[in-house]
Amino acid sequence: MLPWFKNDAFPLYLAPMAGVTDLVFRRLCKELGADVMVTEFVSAEGIMQADERTRIYTEFDDAQRPVGVQLFGADGPRMAEAAKKIIDWKQPDFIDINFGCPVKKVVSKNGGSSLLKDCPTLAHVAESIAKGVGDRVPVTAKIRIGWDQHLINAPEVCHILEDCGMQAIAVHGRTRAQGYSGEADWEVIDQCSRAVSVPVIGNGDITSGADVARRRATTGVSGVMIGRAAMAYPWLFREAKEYLATGLVPPTVALEERWTFILRHARLLVEWGKFPGERYAMQSLRSRLMAYTKGLKGGKFLRQRFSTVSSVAELEDLAAEHLDSVAHLEEDDADDSETMLLVDPT
Numbered sequence: 001m002l003p004w005f006k007n008d009a010f011p012l013y014l015a016p017m018a019g020v021t022d023l024v025f026r027r028l029c030k031e032l033g034a035d036v037m038v039t040e041f042v043s044a045e046g047i048m049q050a051d052e053r054t055r056i057y058t059e060f061d062d063a064q065r066p067v068g069v070q071l072f073g074a075d076g077p078r079m080a081e082a083a084k085k086i087i088d089w090k091q092p093d094f095i096d097i098n099f100g101c102p103v104k105k106v107v108s109k110n111g112g113s114s115l116l117k118d119c120p121t122l123a124h125v126a127e128s129i130a131k132g133v134g135d136r137v138p139v140t141a142k143i144r145i146g147w148d149q150h151l152i153n154a155p156e157v158c159h160i161l162e163d164c165g166m167q168a169i170a171v172h173g174r175t176r177a178q179g180y181s182g183e184a185d186w187e188v189i190d191q192c193s194r195a196v197s198v199p200v201i202g203n204g205d206i207t208s209g210a211d212v213a214r215r216r217a218t219t220g221v222s223g224v225m226i227g228r229a230a231m232a233y234p235w236l237f238r239e240a241k242e243y244l245a246t247g248l249v250p251p252t253v254a255l256e257e258r259w260t261f262i263l264r265h266a267r268l269l270v271e272w273g274k275f276p277g278e279r280y281a282m283q284s285l286r287s288r289l290m291a292y293t294k295g296l297k298g299g300k301f302l303r304q305r306f307s308t309v310s311s312v313a314e315l316e317d318l319a320a321e322h323l324d325s326v327a328h329l330e331e332d333d334a335d336d337s338e339t340m341l342l343v344d345p346t
Ligand SMILES: Cc1cc2nc3c(=O)[nH]c(=O)nc-3n(C[C@H](O)[C@H](O)[C@H](O)COP(=O)(O)O)c2cc1C
Pocket: 015, 016, 017, 018, 019, 020, 039, 040, 041, 070, 098, 100, 101, 142, 172, 203, 204, 205, 206, 225, 226, 227, 228, 229, 341, 342, 343, 344, 345
């Protein structure tokens, strides 16, 4: 059994999110209590060509362990080669195979969720990687519940993946056709967890510690994976742990602490040195800043200002201004309808 599931640990995974869960954000979420990390997906080809961007996507530090590197592709033997290469480079704690990505660019090359409707190829990919990697590191998979409402086959797919040697399976409770619309179907996730003996990690729409506790109590999942809610409110990991331990809902994180976190995020991103300069780092942070405004007083004001922010100093000034003026802002200014990035940017 993977060590992070031992003793009924019920790990909280940070969901892989392209353009979001980079080295810096993973580090911050780890500090806030996320147990297991998965890098955003990288193409097997990118790894084979030692592409620089791919290297950046897969970077992690030891404090983030256990960390998995997520691969997508449709050519099993080639993906196995890529998996071995990434193990040589980084020695991740596991390799994760993406069978859930709905994005056209991936699906049109028969990667991601397209394999949910081609189980023989899915099995070939999973088996090739598991055999290729051998006992160097465990291999896991992430799937959706099916291709569309007419093909909800996740329990069967979980069986296949277990037979192919996957040591844990994360199930996002939506079909490929749903994208991010509708609600995650936790009944199907539960069926998956009861269909196999390897741990199933439930994923979809978790936004509070109470959600985590409810899914733990009412399904057979061995852990949960949190994505979009962590993007807006990474303290969720800490709060979920507290809720699981005590049954109490901690008070929402104060504005000062939020700003300290946001400024640290910005500084770490700039220090990381993966952008040609501070300006580029801050530009790439803008959409992330927008997500942090969800539910905040003065959110509209902040979003306007975030759309042009281009230095840490500017962000510091903005923090001071916001903290100073927030007492005078209207409660209903916390409109956050456009803050959640529901669309995978890849
Ligand atoms: C911006 C964004 C990028 C994503 N990128 C990936 C990815 O690279 N690999 C993957 O398996 N899933 C990816 N996902 C899906 C998430 O891992 C997760 O399954 C989904 O958001 C549902 O969980 P949630 O309701 O907690 O957000 C992405 C989702 C979002 C919103």
